Amino acid sequence: MVSFSIENIRKKYGQKEVLKGVSIFANHGEVIGLIGTNGAGKTTLIKIIAGLSKADAGTINILKSCPIKNRTLVRQQIALVPQENNLERECSVFEVLYLYARLFGVVEAKKRVREILHEFTMQDWQTKKVEHLSGGMARKVLIARAMLTNPKIILLDEPSVGLDPDVRQEIWQMILQLRSLGKTILITTHYMDEAEFLCDRVALLKEGRLLYMDTVEGLKEHVQVATEKISLETAFLHFVREKEKL
Numbered sequence: 001m002v003s004f005s006i007e008n009i010r011k012k013y014g015q016k017e018v019l020k021g022v023s024i025f026a027n028h029g030e031v032i033g034l035i036g037t038n039g040a041g042k043t044t045l046i047k048i049i050a051g052l053s054k055a056d057a058g059t060i061n062i063l064k065s066c067p068i069k070n071r072t073l074v075r076q077q078i079a080l081v082p083q084e085n086n087l088e089r090e091c092s093v094f095e096v097l098y099l100y101a102r103l104f105g106v107v108e109a110k111k112r113v114r115e116i117l118h119e120f121t122m123q124d125w126q127t128k129k130v131e132h133l134s135g136g137m138a139r140k141v142l143i144a145r146a147m148l149t150n151p152k153i154i155l156l157d158e159p160s161v162g163l164d165p166d167v168r169q170e171i172w173q174m175i176l177q178l179r180s181l182g183k184t185i186l187i188t189t190h191y192m193d194e195a196e197f198l199c200d201r202v203a204l205l206k207e208g209r210l211l212y213m214d215t216v217e218g219l220k221e222h223v224q225v226a227t228e229k230i231s232l233e234t235a236f237l238h239f240v241r242e243k244e245k246l
C-alpha cells in the first residue's frame with residue numbers, strides 16, 4: 001500500500017528549474033534513498049514532500065491527502081529531520097523536546113517527551129544544554145524530536161553527514177529502530193554505503209530529473225556486465241556519467 005507519492009513535480013527558483021517533473025512513491029514501511037549529484041534537487045524535493053515548500057506543478061499524496069489542502073493532518077503524520085541543527089541553543093534537551101511537543105499539540109507533552117527520551121536512551125541528556133551537545137548528539141535529538149508526534153512518515157535530509165564512523169553507525173541503528181516501528185522513511189544521502197545498508201529502494205536524481213528508481217540490487221544489475229559484481233557507487237557513477245554523454 002502506498003504511503004506517499006509525488007507525480008510530475010516541478011519547481012523553479014527564479015528562472016532556474018530545479019525539479020523537472022519528478023515522480024516517486026513509497027509503500028508503507030519502506031525506506032527510500034534519494035541519491036544524486038550536488039544541487040540535483042534532493043533538499044528541495046524533501047521540503048516539498050514535507051509541505052514546507054510549494055511545488056509549481058505536479059501532485060502530492062501523503063497518506064491519501066494533499067499536504068496543501070490538508071495541512072493539519074499531514075503536519076502530524078510527516079516529520080522532517082533537517083540537515084542543520086535548528087534546535088534552540090539556550091534550551092536543555094528536555095526543554096526543546098517539550099517546546100516542540102507543545103507546538104505540535106502533542107497530548108500529555110511531558111509524558112511523551114519522557115517516553116521518547118527513554119525510547120532512544122537519552123535520559124541522561126535531558127538537562128544538557130543544546131549548545132553543549134556534540135554534532136552526533138544533536139543529530140540524534142533532531143531525530144527524537146521528529147518522533148514526538150509519532151508520524152507515519154519520516155524524511156531525513158543527509159542524516160549522517162559530517163559525523164564520525166562510530167556515530168554514523170549509531171544514527172543508522174536509530175533509523176533501523178524507526179523502520180522496525182513500521183515508519184515510511186525517505187533519506188537523502190551522498191553515502192552509497194548508507195543507501196545500501198538502509199534502503200529498500202533508491203531514487204537517483206540528477207539536475208532535477210529522476211534518472212532511475214529501483215532496489216539497490218536492481219540498480220547494480222542494470223549496470224553490471226556479465227557476472228562482474230559492482231558497487232552501488234559504481235552504478236551511481238555509471239548513471240550520472242552516462243547521461244552526460246547523451
Ligand SMILES: Nc1ncnc2c1ncn2[C@@H]1O[C@H](COP(=O)(O)OP(=O)(O)OP(=O)(O)O)[C@@H](O)[C@H]1O
Nearest residue numbers: 013014018036037038039040041042043044045190
Ligand atoms: N531558496 C533557494 N533559492 C534559490 N535557489 C535555490 C534555493 N534552494 C535551492 N536552490 C538551488 O536549487 C538547486 C537544488 O538545490 P537542493 O538544495 O535542492 O539540491 P541538493 O540535491 O539537496 O544538493 P546537495 O546535495 O548539494 O545538498 C541548487 O542549484 C540550489 O542552488
